Amino acid sequence: MPTVKFVNEKKEVEVPEGTSVRAAALQVGINVHQGLNGIGAGINSVINCHGLGQCGTCRVLITKGIENASPMAMMEKAKFAVPVPDPLPCFAYIGNEDTMRLSCSAKVMGDMEVVTGPELNLFGENFFS
Ligand code: FES
Secondary structure (H helix, E strand, C coil): CCEEEECCCCEEEECCCCCEHHHHHHHCCCCCCCCECCECHHHHCCCCCCCCCCCCCCEEEEEECHHHECCCCHHHHHHHHCCCCCCHHHHHHCCCCCCEEECCCCEECCCEEEEECCCCCCCCCCCCC
């Protein structure tokens, strides 16, 4: 079974192939709904779409083993490309196109390392480029 390592939380979990990254996180008590740079993480852990790919709050970075994640589906691509009703997923995606995924949509197909709650760099050099 593939292993998912959550870097910030220093936790690992083995999951059956095809498990979503979000489900893997929940198995070890990790909240992937981190809000805006950690603000709102508490309320987002309750108020989210619960894995339907609609809210965009479950975004993570897959820093190692991105090739072991399922390909991005159309709904997930749309969440990162269309800034309505919530522009935050689109903003967060800028500069992280190679590693950012919605944890509810990305399926674990092999070993990977995941960073939860990637910060939104509102003043970074890539933001307005
Ligand atoms: S849980 Fe809402 S988009 Fe993933």
